[in-house]
Amino acid sequence: GENVEQHPSTLSVQEGDSAVIKCTYSDSASNYFPWYKQELGKGPQLIIDIRSNVGEKKDQRIAVTLNKTAKHFSLHITETQPEDSAVYFCAASTGNQFYFGTGTSLTVIP
Amino acid sequence: DAGITQSPRHKVTETGTPVTLRCHQTENHRYMYWYRQDPGHGLRLIHYSYGVKDTDKGEVSDGYSVSRSKTEDFLLTLESATSSQTSVYFCAISESGRTGELFFGEGSRLTVL
Numbered sequence: 001g002e003n004v005e006q007h008p009s010t011l012s013v014q015e016g017d018s019a020v021i022k023c024t025y026s027d028s029a030s031n032y033f034p035w036y037k038q039e040l041g042k043g044p045q046l047i048i049d050i051r052s053n054v055g056e057k058k059d060q061r062i063a064v065t066l067n068k069t070a071k072h073f074s075l076h077i078t079e080t081q082p083e084d085s086a087v088y089f090c091a092a093s094t095g096n097q098f099y100f101g102t103g104t105s106l107t108v109i110p
Numbered sequence: 111d112a113g114i115t116q117s118p119r120h121k122v123t124e125t126g127t128p129v130t131l132r133c134h135q136t137e138n139h140r141y142m143y144w145y146r147q148d149p150g151h152g153l154r155l156i157h158y159s160y161g162v163k164d165t166d167k168g169e170v171s172d173g174y175s176v177s178r179s180k181t182e183d184f185l186l187t188l189e190s191a192t193s194s195q196t197s198v199y200f201c202a203i204s205e206s207g208r209t210g211e212l213f214f215g216e217g218s219r220l221t222v223l
Contacts, residue, residue, distance in 0.1 A: 102151060
């Protein structure tokens with residue numbers, strides 16, 4: 001099956017700085033890569049996604065890039081705010097399943 | 111918010127007892143999933159359903175069974191709970207399967223003593 005690795009596991013940034021989370025995947029057949037944000041005590045929520053025919057996608061302060069050749073994709077959050085503090089999961093979709101990374105706990109320091 | 115309800119939200123049980131977790135949706139989505147979340151492992155798929163009475167195994171299905179007799183309900187059963195099944199369980203639904211958004215429930219925290 002697919003193997004998704006996510007780094008770093010924890011990340012602290014000052015408010016206003018940028019945060020970058022990186023993921024790699026192993027199955028070249030994976031073609032959909034969503035990112036989920038999980039706040040304490042809640043279920044994950046989709047924040048942005050990218051499909052394999054696109055190299056970059058942006059939504060306000062959040063962007064995702066995909067390098068199919070290298071099999072890696074990244075989440076970029078600019079101008080971070082305290083409400084961005086949460087756990088972020090990347091995922092890759094192949095076969096009939098989603099495979100998730102192990103999560104990154106992001107703390108934005110005011 | 112997507113209409114997904116998990117029950118119970120919290121449960122403490124003893125080793126060897128059966129446990130059933132319920133996921134109920136009001137969105138009429140075709141696909142339903144059960145994940146478990148553990149520190150250091152992220153979210154791992156246990157079982158999923160692609161229609162009424164149509165289910166398949168995920169990557170960590172041993173010790174779990176599922177049933178879906180109606181579109182809106184997806185049950186996860188631990189026939190004989192073990193301490194290794196202590197976890198937070200999330201139900202998710204999707205309209206289009208692996209090419210679309212997953213909507214997650216609030217989670218069910220299970221402790222097996």
